[in-house]
Amino acid sequence: MLFQWKVSKRKNTINEQSGQAQTVPSGEIDNRLDANIETIRRTTGNSTDVVIRRFMLGKEKNIQAAIIFLSGIVDESMIYQFLLESVVQIDFPSSCLPNEALLYVEQKIAAAGKMRRMKQWNHLFLSLMSGETLLFVDGVSEALSIDTKGGEHRAIEEPSTQLAIRGPREGFTESLGTNIAMIRRRIKNPNLWVEAITIGEVTQTNVSLMYIKGIANDEIVEEVRTRLRRIHIDAILESGYIEQLIEDQTFTTFPTIYHTERPDIVAANLLEGRIAILVEGTPFVLVAPAVFIQFFQAVEDYYARFDIATALRLLRVLIFFLSLIAPALYIALTTFHQEMIPTQLVIAIAAQRESVPFPAFVEALMMEVTFEILREAGVRLPRAIGQAVSIVGALVIGQAAVEAGIVSSTMVIIVSITAIASFATPSFAIAISARLIRFLLMFLATLFGLYGIMIGVIFMTLHLCSLRSFGVPYMSPLAPLIPTNIGDTLFRFPIWALKERPRLINETNMIRQGKQQRPMPPNESKKEGDDH
Structure with a gap:
């Protein structure tokens, strides 16, 4: 009986079709401010970190409003100094209706970040738990979600698991936005695409898929995207969860997905046509597809001379x-x-x-x-x-x-x-x-x-x-043997000799450098130019 009670309680807690807890209200929000605040308090169990700040809008202070956010994961200085102060000081027309007040606020708050209008409770709670601030106005059946993400984050430090004598000294952190920015700084190209997906029916973990359009194989990108969307699990707490759920072969001791906490390694793999998977809350980024010889390559192999x-x-x-x-x-x-x-x-x-x-x-x-x-x-x-x-x-x-x-x-x-x-x-x-x-x-x-x-x-x-x-x-380019890619396996040819990207990973945009990249003395380079 105890086991049956636990199973029934589990079914009542998680809705398998919607992927949301049944305690989260479904449907649209109410147009009454008090009712919406009571719904949030009841759903969050009157949690002490849920901050509810009520105030009055309008020139005559006749419109009730409230902002709601989670303390600790938002930038509170931005909320109080820019958002709340700007909203309170807005001079509404005397004939302004509540529906018009929300639109007026949306247009006047220039200092705030990204803003979205929402009606559904599940979207509102996801935004609230992600570090956004909700603005409710009495008499309006919509809420304004304002991007105020912040809070304490670990500073960028040198990675402890992949040390290098020569190379950058910064590593990934647990912040997804910071990790994406570190890769963006290395690849300043609009073809570097980032796709966002939320995985974990309870944790609602933010996951980003990153690749370079035109270099990455579209079929591999679609396969990675499909495997990520196929994941239905309560929690994703680290990228290791995803690694075990999307790998090709489970019963093997050899890793078939590469993971790293160095932005320069991820950037180099993206330029070869691979796909990066970044997960909120972990500094380890997954890179796919991976080959066996890749695990013997250190980052400083490409920063040092080829013979060394x-x-x-x-x-x-x-x-x-x-x-x-x-x-x-x-x-x-x-x-x-x-x-x-x-x-x-x-x-x-x-x-x-x-x-x-x-x-x-x-x-x-x-x-x-x-x-x-x-x-x-x-x-x-x-x-x-x-x-x-x-x-x-x-x-x-x-x-x-x-x-x-x-x-x-x-x-x-x-x-x-x-x-x-x-x-x-x-x-x-x-x-x-x-x-x-x-x-x-x-x-x-x-x-x-x-x-x-x-x-x-x-x-x-x-x-x-x-x-x-x-x-x-997994053993490419050794098995099957690909002669054009053999220069970056057991041996590392000079950089000017690595003209093509790895085959089987990329089959369209193969050339990654121009001709005549081999360094030579000035006299010989002039002769080469005269001959051509």
């Missing part, structure tokens, strides 16, 4: 495979393939493991789990304490485990190198995928040695080749 960027990118790929197979490789070599290890090293490892009572797999599993616990503790604890716990804890536990004969010192070295390698990957999403697959490869190495590792890598490659991100192959 190529070397660092190859190092990151090597680091990824090291974090993926290092413990499994140690288990396979020490258990099945001792002949592949130099004789002196085999003797040293055997001497270390003489007092260890566990097989290599159990030894590696204990150390990996211990390091994962320390890593998680370092993230959750306060920053000053977390760093000390993770560093000191690793040193103390590692040394104590070796002295107690539980693990060998070689295993501590292998696990430590693996942990450091996982931190060196630019994207946390791809790094945590390697951390999960690492345990599977360790198990296969215990059963079949190097053959098990090869089987695991082959199946992982097949799985990667089967993935799609909004219809785009």
Whole structure:
């Protein structure tokens, strides 16, 4: 009976057809000011942050009016100094009727922001909860919604998850308008289109879809738009909700949608034809479609010389495979393939493991789990304490485990190198995928040695080749091979050589730079000009 009561209460609370709570009144507002104020008070439960300010309009002060707003999410200085003061000081004609007064106010308030006339209660409550101020006039069955959004916001700071030695130092904030403005400052083009959509039947979260018209593939844009509109859920509290609801493949550890908190990365992806999804209340912006090699690219790859960027990118790929197979490789070599290890090293490892009572797999599993616990503790604890716990804890536990004969010192070295390698990957999403697959490869190495590792890598490659991100192959431009886009994969060609945008993402506007962009000495450039 208790379960049935909860289910019936749930059905009475949420109207599945309209997507609005049934406690929100439906239909049009009343023309009586007192009735409208009472409706707002009853619907909001007399909440203390709902401010209702009543005053009189007209030269003879014979017209009652009221403004209603939510404290904390509006710019109260704008409301009191510009809006309310301007409305009170308006000199209405003596014969002004209430219906004419609302129109007169709308025309006279030049200092206010965007204004809209509304009749429906659901639209009015959505505006009120979004930070707009409602103006009611007694005798009028309409209200004026005035844009007064404000309140306290986090200042623009350097992003903490994607640090760069060279490049901009500003990152996204939790304010949707601020995030859009930061991208606008980088792409000053009217073809940068922004579409607004509200998702979340209870939270009514503002989501913006951003792309460059003429560069982005219209079919991919329509697919993203369709998937967003298909979402019917109570709450969207972070962009991770949307990421899980619109991705192509759910049962995979690899991310198929890229997320970042750097405006320059979003701008660069928009210029390649991708689509950005911005969500109110989070600094992480989604970028789609995403490909596998994109998660190994750092923002400073394009700000540095191509040879340095190529070397660092190859190092990151090597680091990824090291974090993926290092413990499994140690288990396979020490258990099945001792002949592949130099004789002196085999003797040293055997001497270390003489007092260890566990097989290599159990030894590696204990150390990996211990390091994962320390890593998680370092993230959750306060920053000053977390760093000390993770560093000191690793040193103390590692040394104590070796002295107690539980693990060998070689295993501590292998696990430590693996942990450091996982931190060196630019994207946390791809790094945590390697951390999960690492345990599977360790198990296969215990059963079949190097053959098990090869089987695991082959199946992982097949799985990667089967993935799609909004219809785009996840391993492109490597599989399928696209020679014209190979210059921005494992290698990074010079900027002047990257003439075309990525294919399969954009198939119409491919050229992104003019001819003869390669730098050359003055004499040679003159000869080039004379030849042409």
